[in-house]
Amino acid sequence: MTYPESKVEIVRAMEYTKNQEHLDTDETKYKISRKKKLQERCLIGVLTIICCTLIVILIVTFKSGHHPISQNCLIKDNERVFKNNTIKFIHWSDIHYDPFYNETVPSKFFCRQQLALESDNYLAPYGRIGCDSPLNLLENTLNAMKNITEDEEIKFMLLTGDLSGHRMWTNFSGADKVLDNIAIVSSKVHSTFPKIPVFPVIGNNDLPGHYVLPNSTSDWYKKLLTFWSPLILCSGCPGYTRNLIRERVLQETFLEGGYYNTSIADGKIVALALNSLYWSVAVERSVETDRKAVDTYSEKAYWFSNYTDVYVTIVARNYSNLIIGQFFAHTHKDDYRLHSFSSNISFSQHDPLMSFLLLAPAISPVYHNNPAFRMLSLDVEKLSLIDFTQYFMDLVMATEFSNPVWQLDYTFSEKYKSSNPFIDAERINELNQQLLNQTSNKFWKSYVFSRETNYQPMKYSRFTLYCAMRFVHFQSFQQCRKKYIVPGG
Ligand SMILES: *[C@@H]1O[C@H](CO)[C@@H](O)[C@H](O)[C@H]1NC(C)=O
Ligand SMILES: *[C@@H]1O[C@H](CO)[C@@H](O)[C@H](O)[C@H]1NC(C)=O
Ligand SMILES: *[C@@H]1O[C@H](CO)[C@@H](O)[C@H](O)[C@H]1NC(C)=O
Ligand SMILES: *[C@@H]1O[C@H](CO)[C@@H](O)[C@H](O)[C@H]1NC(C)=O
Ligand SMILES: *[C@@H]1O[C@H](CO)[C@@H](O)[C@H](O)[C@H]1NC(C)=O
Ligand SMILES: *[C@@H]1O[C@H](CO)[C@@H](O)[C@H](O)[C@H]1NC(C)=O
Ligand SMILES: *[C@@H]1O[C@H](CO)[C@@H](O)[C@H](O)[C@H]1NC(C)=O
Ligand SMILES: *[C@@H]1O[C@H](CO)[C@@H](O)[C@H](O)[C@H]1NC(C)=O
Ligand SMILES: *[C@@H]1O[C@H](CO)[C@@H](O)[C@H](O)[C@H]1NC(C)=O
Ligand SMILES: *[C@@H]1O[C@H](CO)[C@@H](O)[C@H](O)[C@H]1NC(C)=O
Ligand SMILES: [Zn+2]
Numbered sequence: 001m002t003y004p005e006s007k008v009e010i011v012r013a014m015e016y017t018k019n020q021e022h023l024d025t026d027e028t029k030y031k032i033s034r035k036k037k038l039q040e041r042c043l044i045g046v047l048t049i050i051c052c053t054l055i056v057i058l059i060v061t062f063k064s065g066h067h068p069i070s071q072n073c074l075i076k077d078n079e080r081v082f083k084n085n086t087i088k089f090i091h092w093s094d095i096h097y098d099p100f101y102n103e104t105v106p107s108k109f110f111c112r113q114q115l116a117l118e119s120d121n122y123l124a125p126y127g128r129i130g131c132d133s134p135l136n137l138l139e140n141t142l143n144a145m146k147n148i149t150e151d152e153e154i155k156f157m158l159l160t161g162d163l164s165g166h167r168m169w170t171n172f173s174g175a176d177k178v179l180d181n182i183a184i185v186s187s188k189v190h191s192t193f194p195k196i197p198v199f200p201v202i203g204n205n206d207l208p209g210h211y212v213l214p215n216s217t218s219d220w221y222k223k224l225l226t227f228w229s230p231l232i233l234c235s236g237c238p239g240y241t242r243n244l245i246r247e248r249v250l251q252e253t254f255l256e257g258g259y260y261n262t263s264i265a266d267g268k269i270v271a272l273a274l275n276s277l278y279w280s281v282a283v284e285r286s287v288e289t290d291r292k293a294v295d296t297y298s299e300k301a302y303w304f305s306n307y308t309d310v311y312v313t314i315v316a317r318n319y320s321n322l323i324i325g326q327f328f329a330h331t332h333k334d335d336y337r338l339h340s341f342s343s344n345i346s347f348s349q350h351d352p353l354m355s356f357l358l359l360a361p362a363i364s365p366v367y368h369n370n371p372a373f374r375m376l377s378l379d380v381e382k383l384s385l386i387d388f389t390q391y392f393m394d395l396v397m398a399t400e401f402s403n404p405v406w407q408l409d410y411t412f413s414e415k416y417k418s419s420n421p422f423i424d425a426e427r428i429n430e431l432n433q434q435l436l437n438q439t440s441n442k443f444w445k446s447y448v449f450s451r452e453t454n455y456q457p458m459k460y461s462r463f464t465l466y467c468a469m470r471f472v473h474f475q476s477f478q479q480c481r482k483k484y485i486v487p488g489g
């Protein structure tokens with residue numbers, strides 16, 4: 001992949017009119033028959049992909065009556081739970097908790113006392129631009145989430161990787177510290193939100209070394225699962241949010257490869273939590289290197305192309321009508337991606353074989369961004385994403401005025417106005433096209449000032465951002481880059 005940051009994907013099995021227009025292709029026939037099979041059972045998946053690689057969570061429900069999840073689908077009184085067909089959930093990511101954070105140390109020493117040669121002239125107790133997150137920032141974030149969601153009936157949470165800080169595999173630290181960090185973050189999250197399931201995935205910084213994958217059935221996955229099964233299984237949850245997956249089933253896949261499936265929306269929807277690190281080109285390098293400057297447009301592929309091809313075939317062609325959304329992160333940017341099955345860059349308007357990803361911003365301000373998280377709404381009747389609202393903390397202001405307040409940033413539907421009431425591939429395609437609108441700068445400005453969540457935008461090239469959003473196949477991306485030659489933007 002050209003950029004890999006997404007994290008979760010939801011699949012849907014409802015009538016999807018755009019597919020009806022293409023009944024003449026084999027693929028569509030396949031889709032339609034597949035759809036018939038799954039229709040009433042509402043197959044939905046949530047895919048989560050994590051840092052620098054992708055980690056994915058996917059949720060699916062099958063019609064075949066013998067699966068416990070599909071039996072749950074038969075429950076008739078969903079109304080009891082979903083008053084008006086809408087459920088809400090939080091997507092947050094890239095916490096990068098750093099136990100070595102020191103509020104006096106400047107960012108050129110990564111805010112770590114062990115590395116510090118001098119102190120800064122101001123204290124940064126809530127976090128510092130250019131460094132990973134102190135405990136204080138994690139706690140403030142959790143409090144803000146709790147505050148904001150108090151009247152919202154949040155049903156679950158997606159946490160798309162990188163719970164542990166960068167550069168942990170150093171002389172003064174090591175793999176055990178990574179596990180400690182993950183344990184601390186997980187337990188804080190669970191104690192703040194004991195009544196909803198939290199679905200974490202593994203990030204490239206949550207491993208025994210940077211991008212070093214553990215062997216299957218390794219101790220590493222076992223340990224992660226001891227931290228995470230309380231969050232995923234949520235045995236303290238009230239009935240309608242309690243997870244339907246059993247511990248033994250969770251262990252089967254998690255201990256094998258750090259991935260799992262689970263159900264949401266009272267069994268109506270399946271979320272698949274994937275471990276895309278297995279597809280990452282970076283995994284070959286077994287030593288930690290400083291990849292601090294990784295950006296969505298580093299113009300490097302994130303996944304081996306053979307995995308990209310299969311993934312895109314699944315999400316953009318074979319099952320696009322079943323996928324509600326794909327929730328990614330890792331770039332630490334508020335961003336969007338299209339996955340097109342076609343690699344023909346001449347396609348300009350709507351490609352029916354298209355799928356989309358939402359990339360969540362980070363909590364860690366390390367890539368010169370403000371901490372942010374989002375709350376999404378999902379229509380469980382129409383099986384569609386409807387909207388999301390994003391919150392952020394202005395770290396410079398919080399530090400200057402010693403007041404770590406969180407504020408509403410924006411609501412997607414208001415920022416990117418459209419006649420389409422859903423967040424789907426068409427909507428993201430429209431957003432992408434409007435980035436090059438010569439008579440209105442609105443979408444472009446909104447997009448580019450959101451990427452770093454209201455911190456100063458990084459240097460960028462407009463057409464590179466446009467091409468990265470539009471083309472998942474690396475060669476198509478490069479062709480697109482050649483088509484638009486003027487830099488800056
Ligand atoms: C979830 O995973 C279990 C174990 O691999 C599998 O048996 C089950 O079919 C999966 N369920 C769904 C809905 O994918
Ligand atoms: C549905 O419920 C949600 C959360 O309870 C609320 O935010 C939303 O405004 C409601 N929508 C309608 C159309 O009533
Ligand atoms: C932070 O670093 C300063 C020196 O750079 C040191 O005096 C102080 O004790 C450190 N604080 C903590 C909490 O370790
Ligand atoms: C949460 O709300 C309480 C009371 O309204 C307020 O005192 C506190 O500062 C809020 N916390 C955050 C992190 O916004
Ligand atoms: C870390 O270890 C390496 C090799 O063991 C050594 O060369 C280096 O000086 C050490 N660095 C620090 C900061 O201790
Ligand atoms: C995986 O297993 C091999 C062979 O047993 C071992 O050499 C290697 O260190 C293991 N890797 C990890 C990350 O545990
Ligand atoms: C994909 O390509 C990579 C790199 O060439 C290779 O290591 C891997 O085995 C391939 N995977 C599959 C499923 O073909
Ligand atoms: C996609 O569907 C086709 C049948 O139309 C099948 O041959 C192919 O194996 C499927 N690919 C994947 C990755 O599921
Ligand atoms: C790409 O799309 C354009 C416009 O639809 C078409 O004219 C062209 O033949 C296509 N190229 C390939 C290689 O399919
Ligand atoms: C550009 O934006 C304006 C204002 O929103 C809109 O009226 C116009 O149709 C857009 N142009 C294109 C080519 O989409
Ligand atoms: Zn990260």
